[in-house]
Amino acid sequence: MGHVHARSWTANAPRGHITAVFDVSEERARALSDQHTGGKARVYRDLGSLLADPEIDAIDICLPHHLHADAVVRAANAGKHVMCEKPICLTFDELKLIRRAIDDAGVTFVAAHNNLFALPLIEARRMIGEGVLGRLHHIRSNEVGRNSSMRTRHAPVRLAAGESTFAWRLDPARMGGAELLDTGWHGAYRMLALAAAANDEQEDRPVEVVALLSNYYMTELLPGEDTASVLVRFASGAQGVLVTSWAFGGPMPNWQFEVAGQHGTLAGNVTSLVHAAHGWASAAERSWDTVHGETYVREVTHFLDVLLDGATSRASWHHAARTLQVIRGAYRSAEERRIIPLPEDPTSL
């Protein structure tokens, strides 16, 4: 992910540029600096030295999951603004530590929730906000794809010397969960964002969650689920359904979201949005000339908008905290085989 983010920073120059890189593998850090900055970005051997660099205003964290909380807290304590890959962290205690660190330091935190920047989703949220669907009844968020590279352990990207991208993912202590926490995270925050769109972008709080988890394709490999079905009830009464999997993809056109409301339905993916109002003879479709990779460029643009222009963060600590609560609630539901009530405080279950 470091290279994907580096390309996104380059695409956003000169509003922001990469000053320095740190990776436990110095070769990887150097390769990233060479490839994306022509070697201009300094390479640090430890995080502390990078954070002590006064030229750095912000840090973009693309580390394995178990390292997120510590890196965010240390960056905030050093007075750096932070963008951090999903999941923000693994536990509610870590969530609280992050909150305290960013508040005490007065720095900005933005979660790298790139799928919020899919153009059809942005347009769907605008339409829902304008009341096109009326009251929302049902939100379905799909984040599915057959993950054959994990199954065969052929990494999709070849990195310089260092640990395999699968080593920490197959270690529950470092991964912090399995498919639901990793890829399912995107589907969960998308669902929460769609629910908020009907409420003037104020949260429509998830109040209960129930989940089924299975492992169909990663058996004997992944100690956890590769597929999850999660049901959420929102305070407004709307139902949410998250389907997420590394075992299967979706049939074309592979909707990432489908929303049903009082007046009709919307469905969208990376490039298109379909709107059907109740009573219309046919649906209206809109398409964009874009690709998924551009969502990463737009998330960096958004981080810069928040830092430089005072824009309101669409991927705040609260949004990430609520996402963790839904996912931890789903894991507990599967373990205890019951519906889990979700408290108002996003740092508890």
Ligand SMILES: NC(=O)c1ccc[n+]([C@@H]2O[C@H](COP(=O)([O-])OP(=O)(O)OC[C@H]3O[C@@H](n4cnc5c(N)ncnc54)[C@H](O)[C@@H]3O)[C@@H](O)[C@H]2O)c1
């Ligand atoms: N938004 C998305 O679409 C998306 C896609 C893939 C990954 N991610 C997220 O990006 C993050 C990284 O995932 P990845 O697939 O790039 O993993 P990866 O294993 O390919 O890369 C992690 C990097 O961290 C380095 N590293 C490991 N331990 C370290 C340590 N102690 N100190 C410093 N560096 C260390 C590794 O050498 C490696 O270069 C995860 O949070 C993951 O969930 C997001």
